[in-house]
Structures are given as structure tokens and as C-alpha cells.
Amino acid sequence: MKTFKGLVIREASRGESSKSITVLCAEYGVIDIFVRSGMKSLKSSSATQVFSYSVFCADEKKDSRGRVNYYLNSAEPVNIFYRIRLDVKKTALASYFADLLCYSRIENSDCSEVLKLTLNSLYFLDQGTREPDLLKSVFEFRLLCELGFRPYLVGCNHCYAYESDIMHFNFKTGLLECEKCCRNPDSIFDYRLDRTLLYIVRYIALTDYSKLFNFKLSDAYLKKLADFTEKFTGYYFTNDFETLRFYKII
Ligand SMILES: [Zn+2]
Structure with missing residues (x-):
């Protein structure tokens, strides 16, 4: 089991009530975490929604090809940047940031600088204290x-x-x-x-x-x-x- 902080940059439903989330974290880069259907507590649902920065506790399992898959155990939100979701333009810009990060698909490398840049950008976008075009x-x-x-x-x-x-x-x-x-x-x-x-x-x-x-x-x-x-x-x-x-x- 591993515990780490990360930012959710994408959500995708898997079956009726399960989903997988794509998370940017300092230690492992961009990873996918499977969220089982049973996890319906309010805390974990806000912690696993897109643009939430949370503490994740996840099990690692290797598949037959040796690829590591992550399964969520628990999640607790640190900052959910809720003002971004209340504004269409801010949501669009944050989604573009997320697309750039997913496209770069950084894996297994130290991503602390990229995470710092992303969290800072989302912080100012959420606060509304900087021009979105400048960000x-x-x-x-x-x-x-x-x-x-x-x-x-x-x-x-x-x-x-x-x-x-x-x-x-x-x-x-x-x-x-x-x-x-x-x-x-x-x-x-x-x-x-x-x-x-x-x-x-x-x-x-x-x-x-x-x-x-x-x-x-x-x-x-x-x-x-x-x-x-x-x-x-x-x-x-x-x-x-x-x-x-x-x-x-x-
Ligand atoms: Zn010259």
C-alpha cells in the first residue's frame, strides 16, 4: 500500500458505478487509479473528483505484463479548488492544463516541479487574482x-x-x-x-x-x-x- 498526495486531472467511468482517475503526483508522475464502486463516502467522492488535490492511499498490483495498476483504498481532500468548477471559463482553462499534462504522460519520474507549477496555476485561477490568459x-x-x-x-x-x-x-x-x-x-x-x-x-x-x-x-x-x-x-x-x-x- 502506498500513500501519496496528487492532483486529479481526469475522471472516467468504468462500468455502472466504478471509475478510474488520472492523477499527477510528485513521486510517480501521471498515473491511473481505479476507484471501486463501493467507495461512496462524501470525503472520497470529493477527493476523487477532477481538480481535487488529495491524499491517496492505494494498493499496487502488477498485471501479467508487469505493469503496475493502482486501486484506491481511501482518499482525503486537501484542496478541491471549488471556485474553478463554478466558472465555465476557469473550468475550460483548468481542463486545458489537464489535457497538456495527460498528453505529456510523464511516468515514473520526479514531477515535483510540474506539480508545483500546476498547483500554483490552479490556486491563482481558483482565487481569481490573476488574468486567466496570463496563467x-x-x-x-x-x-x-x-x-x-x-x-x-x-x-x-x-x-x-x-x-x-x-x-x-x-x-x-x-x-x-x-x-x-x-x-x-x-x-x-x-x-x-x-x-x-x-x-x-x-x-x-x-x-x-x-x-x-x-x-x-x-x-x-x-x-x-x-x-x-x-x-x-x-x-x-x-x-x-x-x-x-x-x-x-x-
Ligand atoms: Zn549575435
Whole structure:
């Protein structure tokens, strides 16, 4: 039996009254836990609903192929982020976060940074103290950084210039080039970052979690940032996320 904290990112019914839940936890990454039909206590039903952060107690069983399956024993909620469920736009955004996490399918690895990012994002979404569009961009870009796709943002890859009026970022190489050194500015992977946008992008990639969400942007830069982070995410995660389309039309 194992006890661990985790965030429910998906629920799926299994038969008439059983279900399985997909949980992000620091120790094991994204795992599926089977919830038997008998577990109907109020505590475990709120602890196992989507976007609940809970303490889980689960049995591990290996199937014939050696794959570990988890069966829930008990669950107790720590934070159920209930305000997210009361708001369609917030629910849509949290569902998009969950889709990105399910798509990345991180297994058997230390996911404490990814969990920290997700819990922080949901906290501010739940509290309503940050623009949802800002949370979306920070989550998209920082998630990919934490998954190992953090680009090299220190300076121009050739002359080491820290900044120029326009810096070229290449999605394919993950490198920065200044205006003078840029070798292939017409590439479909080329993205032009002005000084402010580069500053924001560096901030999101590198700042400590205690300060990561402590900034505000004008509408113009929120839009520019969203364009960059969506294209960056789209380069690595080629899926067309329905939850993102839904979020955008609300
Ligand atoms: Zn240069």
C-alpha cells in the first residue's frame, strides 16, 4: 500500500458505478487509479473528483505484463479548488492544463516541479487574482521548460549579445540569434521577440516559483505572449486540443 498526495486531472467511468482517475503526483508522475464502486463516502467522492488535490492511499498490483495498476483504498481532500468548477471559463482553462499534462504522460519520474507549477496555476485561477490568459501562457511555457524543453535564452548563440531590438528565436533549434547574426530569418521556425517580450519569456522560463506569477502585462503584451507560448507549445505538442478551442470561444 502506498500513500501519496496528487492532483486529479481526469475522471472516467468504468462500468455502472466504478471509475478510474488520472492523477499527477510528485513521486510517480501521471498515473491511473481505479476507484471501486463501493467507495461512496462524501470525503472520497470529493477527493476523487477532477481538480481535487488529495491524499491517496492505494494498493499496487502488477498485471501479467508487469505493469503496475493502482486501486484506491481511501482518499482525503486537501484542496478541491471549488471556485474553478463554478466558472465555465476557469473550468475550460483548468481542463486545458489537464489535457497538456495527460498528453505529456510523464511516468515514473520526479514531477515535483510540474506539480508545483500546476498547483500554483490552479490556486491563482481558483482565487481569481490573476488574468486567466496570463496563467495560460505561464503554464504552457513553464510546463515545457520543466519537461526538458527549456530553450537556451541567455543570449545570441553566435556573438553572445544579451539583447537587441529584435532577437530571433528558432523553435526548431531552441536558440536565440540577434538581428545581425540571424542566419535564417525567413525560416518557418523563426519567431521575432522584441526587448519586452524577450524579458517576459526569460522571466517565465527561469524565475523561482515564489515570484513566477507576480507580474502584470498590458493587453497588447498578453496577446503577444499568448501567440508565442501557443506556437511554442504547438511545436512540441502537435495535438489539436479541443479544450483550448473551447476556452478561446467562451
Ligand atoms: Zn549575435
